[in-house]
Amino acid sequence: MDNGGRSTLVGALGALRAELGTVDLSYEVPGVAAARKQVAAVSRQVDDYLLPRLERLDAPLLVVVGGSTGAGKSTLVNSLVRQQVSRSGVLRPTTRAPVLVHSPADAHWFVDQRVLPGLSRVTGEEEELSPDKPITTVRLVADDALPSGLALLDAPDVDSVVDSNRALAAQLLAAADLWLFVTTAARYADAVPWGLLQEASARSAALAVVLNRVPAGALNEIRGDLAGMLAANGLGASPIFSVVDSVVDAGLLPRRTVKPLLTWLTGLAADEAARGVVIRRTVTGALNTLTDRVGDIADAADGQNAAATELRGLARDRYLQARGTLDTALSDGSVLRGEVLTRWQEALGTGELWRGFEAGVSRVRDRVVELVRGKRAPVDKLGEALQSSTQALLLSELTAAAGDTATQWRARPAGATLLQEHPSLARPSDGTDERIARLVRDWQGAVIAMVTAQGEGKKAQARAVSLGVNGLGFVLMLGVFSQTAGLTGGEVAIAGGTAVLSQRLLEAILGDEAVRTLAAQARADLLERVDGLLEHERRRWVEAAPVADAGSRLRRALELLEESR
Structure with a gap:
């Protein structure tokens, strides 16, 4: 081999060695212990013998x-x-x-x-x-x-x-x-x-x-x-x-x-010739073995990718499940349980308003205006109850998703090892409470801004409820949260009434089409924010199980080495 060919071979071998240095075999999968030893052995032989010998045959x-x-x-x-x-x-x-x-x-x-x-x-x-x-x-x-x-x-x-x-x-x-x-x-x-x-x-x-x-x-x-x-x-x-x-x-x-x-x-x-025969034989033999040895390492790297991909898939599926659960829970009336229903009754007097529907929507609207003006504190408490209930729902599902994913990971050797290294994965990330609170506050503010902007085109109605724009925003939220009214027992009538009442009230003030648009926008906005929250939590699991294309890169480096020989 002339100097130019040997230089090309050394370059290809150095590139292969660099790729070996990037192989991560940290996941505990069958055969990984032997693969780790193989990586170490091949790397050492390239460093200790092949590269220095090829660089200086003399x-x-x-x-x-x-x-x-x-x-x-x-x-x-x-x-x-x-x-x-x-x-x-x-x-x-x-x-x-x-x-x-x-x-x-x-x-x-x-x-x-x-x-x-x-x-x-x-x-x-x-x-x-x-x-x-x-x-x-x-x-x-x-x-x-x-x-x-x-x-x-x-x-x-x-x-x-x-x-x-x-x-x-x-x-x-x-x-x-x-x-x-x-x-x-x-x-x-x-x-x-x-x-x-x-x-x-x-x-x-x-x-x-x-x-x-x-x-x-x-x-x-x-x-x-x-x-x-x-x-x-x-x-x-x-x-x-x-x-x-x-x-x-x-x-x-x-x-x-x-x-x-x-x-x-x-x-x-x-005898330079005899010495050269010995050296070439050993170098050639060592290079020949790289095909199978590096191939085995590439296969092991593929196995690591498969393990990481499986773990990532488990996290993806569980957080997709969480998205579906929240999609339903944020519209079936689940948020309206407990204190929210109590605050709703305190603020708007549900029973009186139901009876008022028999006398006409305009009378209901006037009654709501009167109640809102006189009960600003209950209206604010309604907003606080909505925020608290929504936050609790989100945190509960994030906690369940983290716990369930951790259970699935622990059932696999690679996942169990990663959880030992990252025990915090089994619970929502630090600062989740504040992120959820900020999400709900920002969403509530966005909903109120929607109502305010819609009311600008209806000055009479806007003036009529000028002191209760927050209240109308909360009414719109109630409508979003009770679209399917999936509660049980005595809550059914209340939640169902909430959905109808909030829709009729908003239609009376803002118009049918505007209410449908606002409700759709409010719901879409909330789910988009929830998607961001879920992605933030899912991303932790993805980052803990990185996927690298080491196997294919090794095979390509090996091909280039063989071409250079």
Whole structure:
């Protein structure tokens, strides 16, 4: 690949990495735990290996030495460079921070954050680290024993008793140009390292195996068995280096036991073509695995969207139900119960007015004017009762909608998690009481303004009720609230009478068509304000369950990456 093609590939890979950073897998749905690990693993491999390696193909070959607990990784590294650069011993875990040994001439490749950007660099003597804290550093050791172009990274145990060590070991192996797998004659068939070996096979990673501590008499048998296992797992081309069981002197194996491995490694470092073959194989294998791995992540992102969409739908449906309930309740007489009916009778004398209808509408109108002028306080109390009753109705339905939606969300893992994060969703939002009060006050003011504006064209009637314009506004509200008169028992006659009386009275003063127009406008205005209130409350649930198009964006970024290869 020429520099231009490689630059395009790096750009596409960087774009894919950016999209991975936007994936939100916060909803608890089936399979999400595995998807989160996949996102972390793919992101780390792109950051730790693919991007830095593609940007600089001429960087030294990074050989990560990994294997099981007690396999002798640190002793092997020390023996290759002929000095104690990485702690070894019988206590486990022996290796704390990973140790990266390189030629002094290659120091500039590793002192910055180009490779393994998530680990800070330290030099000097190895420090004792607490085993219960995650490792955040890599220790750099410059040693003339290694030729330029080759670096060894001693990694934690792949089966360490410390969870963070195991995770770091897997991360480092994914960042290797070449994995030097160290095992022993007694443990070469262990399950944990073979899981990683199979993963290395799946991504065609370059691999070499060191069979350590092999009894001389059993070398051929054990080596043959290991070779068969490697072949069965698609790793038959991986070279095997055997280290017979030997006396360790000052922490180092005899030179002769590690010489074949050292010769092979230094040969790779010296042969640019051979080194390039190893690097290209590992890079190509890692890129190939992105198709399935990123595809799985995109599917998981789609699952998140499906969960969020379901939760949003539950909230939408419940608040639509609330709209229907309020639509009915604001016209069936529900608002007129209790104090409103009492204040209506006090202000307008319902019984007398009913009898007055027999004598003519004009007499009723005159009687209303007389009552309004003489009972301004009861009229005001009627308005207050209407406001209080309307507010109570709205608050009750908002409370029920929030509670019911919360119940439905709790029945789903994703919703239950979100409610733990946002417990206030289960009740109306802060300030709802004041918003409802303001809504009703503003609506009442708008209704009175409608009546006032309509009366300007009917000066005689307007003068007749000039002291009672608020009263007429409240009468119009009564008509809006009692259109279907859906009350029960003794309230039926009162509410029904309210509807008829308010309509006849307003018709007498303002005219039939004007009353129908005013009532329709008043009702539409009220419902529009209620819609705004419901939307404000529903919006909280929508914001708590955001939907992102991460899945399709990931797939598109993956397509562009594949096109650039």
